[in-house]
Amino acid sequence: MVNQRQIAKAANVSISTVSKALSGGIETQRLNPQTVRRIHDVAIKLGYQPNDHARALRTNRSGLIGVYFGMGHQLKGRPVISGYVASRVLDGIEEAVVTAGHDLLMINFTHALGDPKRLETVLMRKQLDGLLAVGLSETPEVYDLVMQRHLPTLAIEDLPSDHPAPSVVMDTQRAVHDVLEHLTELGHRHIGFIGPLHDNASAAQTRRLVELKSQIKNRKLPWSDQHLVDSSNTNIILPRKDNFCLQDGLVGMKQLLERQAPITAVICYNDLVAAGALQTLSQHHIHCPTQMSLVGFGNYDVAQCLWPDLTTVPYPLIEMGKCAASLLLEHLQTPDAPPLSHEAHMVYSDLVIRQSTAPAKTV
Amino acid sequence: MVNQRQIAKAANVSISTVSKALSGGIETQRLNPQTVRRIHDVAIKLGYQPNDHARALRTNRSGLIGVYFGMGHQLKGRPVISGYVASRVLDGIEEAVVTAGHDLLMINFTHALGDPKRLETVLMRKQLDGLLAVGLSETPEVYDLVMQRHLPTLAIEDLPSDHPAPSVVMDTQRAVHDVLEHLTELGHRHIGFIGPLHDNASAAQTRRLVELKSQIKNRKLPWSDQHLVDSSNTNIILPRKDNFCLQDGLVGMKQLLERQAPITAVICYNDLVAAGALQTLSQHHIHCPTQMSLVGFGNYDVAQCLWPDLTTVPYPLIEMGKCAASLLLEHLQTPDAPPLSHEAHMVYSDLVIRQSTAPAKTV
């Protein structure tokens, strides 16, 4: 393994000159350009790569960004990273972090559910430069920890409600707006909503319903308990099995139909739910979209595999990961930067209109 | 940040005694148990955590495992980690690595497609202890690199065909056996196969077809070009868009039907393809499973969302990741271990029988 000493010897300079020449910073400019060039040439010829551990030890900066996933992403020992949300966010993060020349260290709690100690441990041992956190709201201790240690941190999507942290979130308001705009343009007025039928709705899922209610009210569309199915409303709490979202849709749509309300369009809290709803519709011989329009959420792969394929609001998770990572890295690269802004950065993506929505039947 | 010196002072011992006491190894046992206990107490009271960089610098072992994804996982700039295969494998790896007290460093080539230099760089800078590689077959240079550097490496699923590397793969033979057993028990004899209709079949996908042909022959089932649709066979090469697998199924099943062969069951190279095939069937008013049985591969989420839901062979990717990581870590923890065995470790998971397969029509 070639180090600076060997370069120094080969280039006939001292080891500290080598360090300065290769640092690329202001120090480099103070050196004789010829010396710098010579050192560079030697370094390349010898195939030099700096030792990140030595550098980290000396400078207290590791070049590592940590990724933390809250407990919601690993409920009941289920895998974390292959989850819909986690994998996409991670993809965005990875792209931005690697592009910026940093490296990504996975930290999570698969084996220590709800134990923020693990994060603290990694933090101390690995000297993380920053943290990206998905699902902070469930573990305020983690938030306290990073604040106390002044660890630059950005929350993604799911931030502690009581302490507003620097964060990147989806623009739910706009999403709901676009869905309602689309449906009302098609002539729908009685619009139903199928929400989580289990006891573990995420902050983002909750936001969707709150926002929907508010905008439905603003638009003066009809709304009552009849239009909504979720566990607050029905006392149905489905077990959270592998296919729990699908079940929510199957059961939710059944509920909705039994009520015989004059609903012509249903919004589902995600695409899997919509898939379940679609199955219930076809079992009841109700044709989608001519008799009932359906809107999903997320633009999952499933959305394209169904027939009819789903009109849906994409959940720009990759973008969100990328955005959060970029903001964090920019912050880190600015010396004496002011603390990260506590206002949420909004990310959005346009409604994808497919075959599951059609004009409302004119009665 | 508390270090060993502070512990030494507080416990009235020398710094090297602290190191020995906390090492947990054979050195610890040579010390006075009382001293060890005292040092431990102090360490805990002060909240000591070792500095991994210092340790790595000193010992040349970083405690880091790298994960490498080959180019197939990031075709045309598409995201890597959120891919079906990558995310699941990663999940298994993460679990095993973190359980064993190591940490996971993401390395990949999102921004340096086909550039093994990037791996080399990370290797040198970060002193990786080992590597887990998914998709090695596409980049033999990477394989050469790790061999040359004696970096303990385990390939997952996709190994270089010419040089057999230590690897973990799915037991394709058994998978195909179980599918054929199931179908023949149901009375099917004319069995079709829809393979990749694009020019980038993975090694695993190819293996499935090869194995199928071989076992069909052994069972003396009818087989001809009529039973197969893939790009070698039809000159159809679909563009690899977002939903390319679905398209393969849509188009592939159409081809198969046009041939009017007496096929009663079709195996698809994955569940998304089966989803496409199902759509084509319903457009042609052919009922699945009574008129045509369908078998998928992978047990994707989609498989459960379809109607009928799919009989499918699960692809035990999480298990495979876990298995590979465990093997690697075990190897690393054994001093003077012999090189990793070059024989492939097999992982398997049982056929999931759902609604898309039924007895063959007796003509």
Place this chain on the structure above:
DNA sequence: CTGTTAGCGCTTTCAT
């Protein structure tokens, strides 16, 4: 059983 010492590779004053 415990302490002294050297040094891993790098950055960073401080001198020259």
Place this chain on the structure above:
DNA sequence: ATGAAAGCGCTAACAG
């Protein structure tokens, strides 16, 4: 414009 030297926190060889 360059070099000498100190030291980041830890481990390991050696000495006592």
